[in-house]
Amino acid sequence: MFFPLSKILWMIFQPLTFVLLMVMAGVVLIKFRIGRFMLLSGCFLFIIFGFLPIGHNILCYLENTYPANPTLPEDVDGIIVLGGAIDTVLTFSHAQVQLNENAERITEMVRLSRFYPKAKIVFAGGDGSLSRSLSTESTIMNTLLKNIGFNTGRIIYEDQSRNTYENYLYSVRLVHPQAGEKWVLVTSAFHLPRASAIFMSNGWSVIPYPAGFITDGKYRIMPNLDVLGNYYKLQVAAKEIVGIIAYTLTERIKTNVNDV
Structure with a gap:
């Protein structure tokens, strides 16, 4: 409901x-x-x-809550990437993967996956539309990664979630993170305060990692057109x-x- x-x-x-x-x-x-x-x-x-x-x-x-390029540990147990970077409706309409303004979530995932070759990677993305599209973000993501030559065998796909809370809920059921494990949470900078609060307040300790910014981080007071x-x-x-x-x-x- x-x-x-x-x-x-x-x-x-x-x-x-x-x-x-x-x-x-x-x-x-x-x-x-x-x-x-x-x-x-x-x-x-x-x-x-x-x-x-x-x-x-x-x-x-x-x-500004979490600055770009945070210092990360030498080793991590896993990387969680939240969906929201793929337009499922346009992808189905044009039979071609269509990314949106949150595409950095994917590019940073690829970069981090190379930096941490042994880390688990969870991509959390189902279908967040009311109309229910014919494919989930996870399915499309798998296609995209195969097309660019990425080893999709490393990815654990969570394809049931419809919002940020469900990203957490279904991901924790998939990987059962243990106390002391180090997990990096990747999502857009503006979304990270809400996402990290959900994960951490519910018991999953994560390292917030912002991927993609809309502003330059500087406050303004003057009106504009x-x-x-x-x-x-x-x-x-x-x-x-x-x-x-x-x-x-x-x-x-x-x-x-x-x-x-």
Whole structure:
């Protein structure tokens, strides 16, 4: 129930959609005081979100949590790579693997796999769409790695997960990590605070490894005219903040235990 509800609510309350719905509702109800309030509020929010670097600064905060290229131990037991870098719908439509803006998750996985030739590699990626595509990220990932000559025999595929919490849940059931083992968690920098909190608060000690950044890490205060860019960053940032709050409230991120 959590998964479909979270998807539906996010469709409605993601920043740009929410603002536009407010404006449209305000136009429809313009004869009433509530309508005029919604219209003015929607226009105000559109300007604030569209011209100020709010999303950029939130992303800076998230991405600066774990700096790039962290110092890693000489040996690790495993590498966990979270899905989200493959567009399953476009891949099926064009019969060609289609990567998205999170492709660094895959490129860093390949690099780390060469640095740690004996480490286990877990790729956690099922199908995160409501409509259920005809293939999972794990299946497509296997095809991609074979095409580039990677030894897919090293990969343990977790193909059931639909969100970050399920990435953890099904991966831990696959590999049964033991206390004292060293596992590197690879995902996008903006996603890493939420992902690492899920893993570590539930007892799987991981080394956070950011793969791919959206910002330069520098906070800004001046308005700009990149409206679409500002809304894109705000959408990514808002999804992470809402995700952290929702996972904490539902105890998918636990706050009453120490990291293991």
